[in-house]
Amino acid sequence: MTRITVVGGTGYAGSAIVAEAARRGHEVVSVSRSVPAEEARVEGVRYETGSLVDADVRARAVADAEVVVSSLSPRGELDGRIVEVDRELAALAAQHGARFVVVGGYSSLRLEEGGPRQAETGQIPPEYAGEALQMNEVLGELLASRDSLDAESLDFLFVSPAMQFGAYAPGEALGRYRVGGEVAFTDDDGVSAVSGADFALAIVDEIETPAHRREHISVAY
Template structure:
C-alpha cells in the first residue's frame, strides 16, 4: 500500500506519518518544508494547491492533515475542493483529519457542536470553515473519502495507549466522562481505517477509552 500525507510535519500529520512508518507502510510526505522531516522519509515538496492528478494518482490513499494558517481559515474549504477535483479521475482514497466542531451533540442529530460556539471565539473561524469543508465533502459522488473527527480535546501531548473508541458523527465521551483523544491514538485509528476500509464515504469520530 502506498499512502501520501499532506501536512506531514504538522501536529497531527507528524503522528500519522510516524504511525505509518512504524507499520512498514510505504509513505510519502507532501510538504513545503522537507527540512523538518526526519532523515530518510520520502517526500514531495509541493504546496497543496499546486498538487495535480498526476501527483496523487499513484497513491492508494491520500491523508489530508492540512491546517490553514490564522487569517486564512477559508483555505480549509478551498483545499478540500481542490483535492476532490484532482482526485475525481483516480481511484485514490481520501482520508481527512477533521475537527470536532462538526459532530452532533444530541442523539437526534439536530445540533452540532459548532452551533453553540460564539462567533467571536478565537477558534471559531477554523471550526466553522472545517465544518463547511465537510459539507462540501458530503456532496461529492466521485471520491472515496472518510472524514475522521477527533474528540473535543485533541491532545498533542497525550499518551499513546494503543486503544480508542470509534463512533459515528456524534460527540461521545470516554469512561472518565471526557471527550479527549491523544494525537498518537488518533493516528492509530486513522491508519486502522486506511487498512480496514470500513467507513468509506462516512463521517466518523474517535475518543479515548
C-alpha cells in the first residue's frame, strides 16, 4: 500500500486516478478546492479542501505522501500561477522524498522526433494557448531540474494524455493503454485518444511499478 496524495483530485483526471488508486487498496488523499457530493465520493478516500496557492495547504498535502500526483489545471486562481504551484509542490516532494507525478497536456508532445513541442510552435488556438504554454513551462522546469546539483533529489514524471482526453470525450474503460515517449502517437486508425479510466490505470501502474523516472511520457491507445 502506498500513501498517495492527488492534488486536484476532484477534476476529470484527478478523480479517475483517485478512484483507481483507492480500488487497488492504496491510502489516498484528495486535495482540492471542494469535495464531491456524498454519492460521488470514493470509499476509503480522505477528501481535504484548500487552495493550492496557499503554502500551508501545499505543505499539508505533501507532508505524509509517498507519491504526490498533481492533476491541476491552469484555470481560475491557478491561471498564471500553475508554474509556481507545481514548482513548490516539486520542491516539497523532493524535501520529503516523495515521487512527483504531473498530469500534463497533449500540447507538450512533439509531432516528430527532434521537432518542437506543439506548445512552442505558436500554432495552438488562442483559447487553448495559455494553458498549453503554462503546462509546457512546468515540464521545462522539471526537465531542467535533471541538470541541477541535487538532481537526484526529485523523482518526477510528467505524463501527457492523448489528444482526445477529457470530460468532453470520456470514452470507455477498455483496461488497456500504450505508453510512449515525448512524441505523440496514434492507434491504427490514426486517432489519439484515451479514456479517463485507462489513463488512471496507466498512472497507478506506474506508481506501483515505476518504469519511467525523471522523464516525459505519453499515454494513449
